[in-house]
Amino acid sequence: MDLKQALILIFAGIGGTLGFSLIFRMRKKLIVWSLLGAALTLGVYVLCLATMQHAFFQNLFPALAGALYAELTAKLTKSPATQYLACAIIPLVPGGGLYYTMYNFVTGDMDAFHTQLTQTARVAAGLAVGIMLISVLMHQLRRHSYRELAKETDG
Amino acid sequence: MSEPSYPAAQVLSLSMDIGKSMIRCGAEINRVEETVMRICHAYGMQQTDVFSIVSMIVGTTRDKQGEETTLSRRVYSYATNFMQLEKLNALSRRLCANPVDPASVRPELDAISRDPVKLHPTVCIGYLIAAAAFTVFFGGTWKDALASVPIAVILWLIGSLVKVRGMSKLFVTALSSATAGFLAISFVKLGLADHAGMIMIGNVMLVIPGLMLINSVREMLCGDLMSGILRLLESLILSLAIACGFAVPILIFSAGGISWI
Numbered sequence: 001m002d003l004k005q006a007l008i009l010i011f012a013g014i015g016g017t018l019g020f021s022l023i024f025r026m027r028k029k030l031i032v033w034s035l036l037g038a039a040l041t042l043g044v045y046v047l048c049l050a051t052m053q054h055a056f057f058q059n060l061f062p063a064l065a066g067a068l069y070a071e072l073t074a075k076l077t078k079s080p081a082t083q084y085l086a087c088a089i090i091p092l093v094p095g096g097g098l099y100y101t102m103y104n105f106v107t108g109d110m111d112a113f114h115t116q117l118t119q120t121a122r123v124a125a126g127l128a129v130g131i132m133l134i135s136v137l138m139h140q141l142r143r144h145s146y147r148e149l150a151k152e153t154d155g
Numbered sequence: 156m157s158e159p160s161y162p163a164a165q166v167l168s169l170s171m172d173i174g175k176s177m178i179r180c181g182a183e184i185n186r187v188e189e190t191v192m193r194i195c196h197a198y199g200m201q202q203t204d205v206f207s208i209v210s211m212i213v214g215t216t217r218d219k220q221g222e223e224t225t226l227s228r229r230v231y232s233y234a235t236n237f238m239q240l241e242k243l244n245a246l247s248r249r250l251c252a253n254p255v256d257p258a259s260v261r262p263e264l265d266a267i268s269r270d271p272v273k274l275h276p277t278v279c280i281g282y283l284i285a286a287a288a289f290t291v292f293f294g295g296t297w298k299d300a301l302a303s304v305p306i307a308v309i310l311w312l313i314g315s316l317v318k319v320r321g322m323s324k325l326f327v328t329a330l331s332s333a334t335a336g337f338l339a340i341s342f343v344k345l346g347l348a349d350h351a352g353m354i355m356i357g358n359v360m361l362v363i364p365g366l367m368l369i370n371s372v373r374e375m376l377c378g379d380l381m382s383g384i385l386r387l388l389e390s391l392i393l394s395l396a397i398a399c400g401f402a403v404p405i406l407i408f409s410a411g412g413i414s415w416i
Contacts, residue, residue: 082240
């Protein structure tokens with residue numbers, strides 16, 4: 001992948017994030033934070049595309065970066081991390097993969113169906129594992145988790 | 156504690172309505188369960204058990220007198236609305252810090268959660284920006300990006316049917332993708348755009364439940380198996396409907412032996 005392609009990917013992805021920030025009715029003042037998050041995620045993604053082969057790892061590291069960014073921004077702006085996370089990873093979400101998987105299923109092209117299914121599952125697993133690792137980490141850092149609260153109220 | 160104690164039913168009812176509103180604007184399940192639990196705890200409830208899936212919340216709480224109450228809430232539709240989620244989050248934090256009379260919070264909660272799926276022009280603008288950007292993202296030209304703008308507006312209008320007329324989400328999804336497919340291929344036939352496939356995939360990103368898929372896997376990894384499975388199933392069925400919708404124009408146009416993709 002050359003530099004021009006990488007830049008197109010990054011800027012088009014940021015455009016997608018801008019669109020989805022509006023669709024998700026994010027507060028106008030916070031949109032700039034989600035765009036920065038998308039820039040970070042996409043930057044890491046482009047680096048991973050250039051250096052790694054497997055779709056799981058190509059998506060794991062951007063998800064780690066995006067989720068960590070979302071948590072830190074949430075602390076900074078005192079608002080839920082979910083919104084920054086959703087907006088930052090939306091360009092990587094395997095919408096295309098999911099569509100092509102089902103499309104090949106409908107048209108009966110089973111070889112392409114299997115390829116797309118595997119690829120989509122890898123992307124989804126990479127993103128989800130990345131997000132989960134960060135949320136487990138943040139959960140440990142929190143002083144009073146709600147599982148503890150549940151135990152406490154259990155008496 | 157010096158603060159007055161409120162009956163379990165009143166506290167649980169308020170906290171579960173907040174939880175329901177949170178699901179309706181797209182919160183994750185563990186956040187909803189945590190919120191209900193924390194609010195009940197802040198009001199001095201002795202024990203609270205909450206279970207939630209995307210379409211239902213069930214909760215039982217016991218107050219200091221040992222009185223137990225169980226309530227449930229059914230959630231029919233949800234759409235992501237972060238502005239509302241933020242307000243609900245702020246409200247529940249405030250309640251946890253300062254548990255005021257539940258009845259006095261009602262008007263505020265109603266004001267926040269009134270019509271979360273209301274049509275809003277901001278969403279329409281978001282649709283066209285996202286469609287154009289994703290068309291380029293997946294390799295389309297600037298002409299393709301321009302062509303996907305009117306399709307995005309039409310998708311927004313059709314999507315509004317669900318909210319206004321209460322039509323089946325599955326049917327409307329299939330209908331919108333069939334329409335988008337027809338328009339994309341027509342634009343290419345008329346010479347207004349270069350790649351029908353790129354325009355389609357740019358618009359698919361608006362309706363495909365990709366984020367839902369990620370959230371479902373994430374919920375399953377976090378132990379919310381029920382919710383994760385339901386979300387996974389819903390995202391698969393919705394994307395199947397989208398694929399069926401797009402298959403119609405593609406099959407019709409390729410019947411002449413010419414591939415337009």
